[in-house]
Amino acid sequence: MRHLMSPLDLSVEELDNLLDLAHDIERDPKKYAHACDGLKLATCFYEPSTRTRLSFESAMLNLGGSVLGFASADSSSAAKGESVSDTIRVISCYADICAMRHPKEGAALVASQKSGIPVINAGDGGHQHPTQTLTDLLTIRSLKGQLHDMTIGLCGDLKFGRTVHSLINALIRYPGIRFVLISPPELRIPDYIREDVLRRNNIPFEEVKRLDDAIPSLDILYMTRVQRERFFNEEDYVRLKDFYILDKKKMALAKEDMYVLHPLPRVNEIAVEVDDDPRAAYFKQVQYGVYVRMALILTLLKWR
């Protein structure tokens, strides 16, 4: 049995097979409409979510399976003090696979160690969000036709943004990837990503503050929200929340084939006027998230 805690749990070959399967699902969804008949997915979400939880549920329903779960810690026995380890042992009696989101880093890993069913990390604190990364990779591959030889700009809250940490970990395995890390000094990428992931693997990167200077060289611009829920004080959040606002004027500086991605939810960091730009790919990205989660559910259930 395999779990998914980080994109690195999959080899590049396994990742490519998964993306191929997601592409086939997109091409011919009817072929998979009964692939999970009689099987159940549990969504155990201790932290708010729209896309991840509902796309997992949509994915399982598309495969002919059923879903059960809870959408907040308050509506589960976590509110009475039940541990994640006990909860997953219980859920293993009710479902065949589980997607778990938790505000604490490592919670899904703890769950996987006691689980009788595959556990998918649906986001653990500021640590990792592997299924968002699978979504991002499928989006980039579908739009650009490749995952290699590109300049990727990551902009916004690079300190707390777990989607950024997961995406860097996944993309460094492809040749010719270069990063431009665009953030205010307070929200720079954590040291462990800069030193242990980027420098250790000799990945070219630069850290800059101004989006206008960086945008002309980018093939992909990955915008992120400043993560209010992970700040220790509101004053800092208010000071930093509108540091970057991508608007039409900035888009005019970008390449004609540069795509804008965002894991969503968006707050102010992309002006609504950008939505009509053909390079705005963040809502397409949401649809790719369903295909890739269908592929992941099928793959983990096959490996069980």
Ligand code: CP
């Ligand atoms: N992208 C993402 O994780 O969105 P949700 O928080 O709505 O699940």
